[in-house]
Amino acid sequence: MRFCSNCGAPVALKIPPGDNLPRHVCDACSTVHYSNPKMVIGCIPEWRDRVLLCRRAIEPRYGLWTLPAGFMENGETVAQAALRETLEEARARVELTGMFSVLAVPHVKKVHMFYRAPLIELEFGNGADSIDVQL
């Protein structure tokens, strides 16, 4: 961040009064801009003893296999994010049966959360971010 998103003036990185961490602060309009970790929400789509995986169509890790997951959006629940990402990336519908893992990745400022999720039916396909989807 180099400019204030509220007023457009340059920001400076400094510790605001009453805080103990450096923040991007706008001296022109006094806005303090906080940066916080983002959530990546997904699931483990299961069918009998197999797991549905997506082959990434986007960077980073283009071409590698991964679970369906993506950034949680404003206005949705964690469960809605998992269902949406699974539908978008694997064209699959699942039932969420419980949280499998909550895993922070501090150096990239992310928290990954995955549900266990049996497939509701044996239907899936390539979503926008996948070049292949296979059980």
Next chain:
Amino acid sequence: MRFCSNCGAPVALKIPPGDNLPRHVCDACSTVHYSNPKMVIGCIPEWRDRVLLCRRAIEPRYGLWTLPAGFMENGETVAQAALRETLEEARARVELTGMFSVLAVPHVKKVHMFYRAPLIELEFGNGADSIDVQL
């Protein structure tokens, strides 16, 4: 958001190519600014059959009792955030024994996560954001 935090030019709210949600987009430098939910991390500090609560010294809900919790910072794990907030707000040290709840609050763009957390010792006090702390 009214101005691009990268170049300072005004931003417009529109759906970028390949996306399906409106984002703040800078036409000057082509940056797409994403806004995502923030995480509020805390714990339920237990001592025998009692729970340690903090009385808020800050808005919103000044003066009401709450569990120790606060915004997760970049560079920390979820567990570190819970321990830090408990120390900051209740001057208490706890052991995290498991996740109690993961609760999205979509209309305020937040996800609250709370651990079960027995107190390590019977010591606590008012932190910076608390006017009282009691078992």
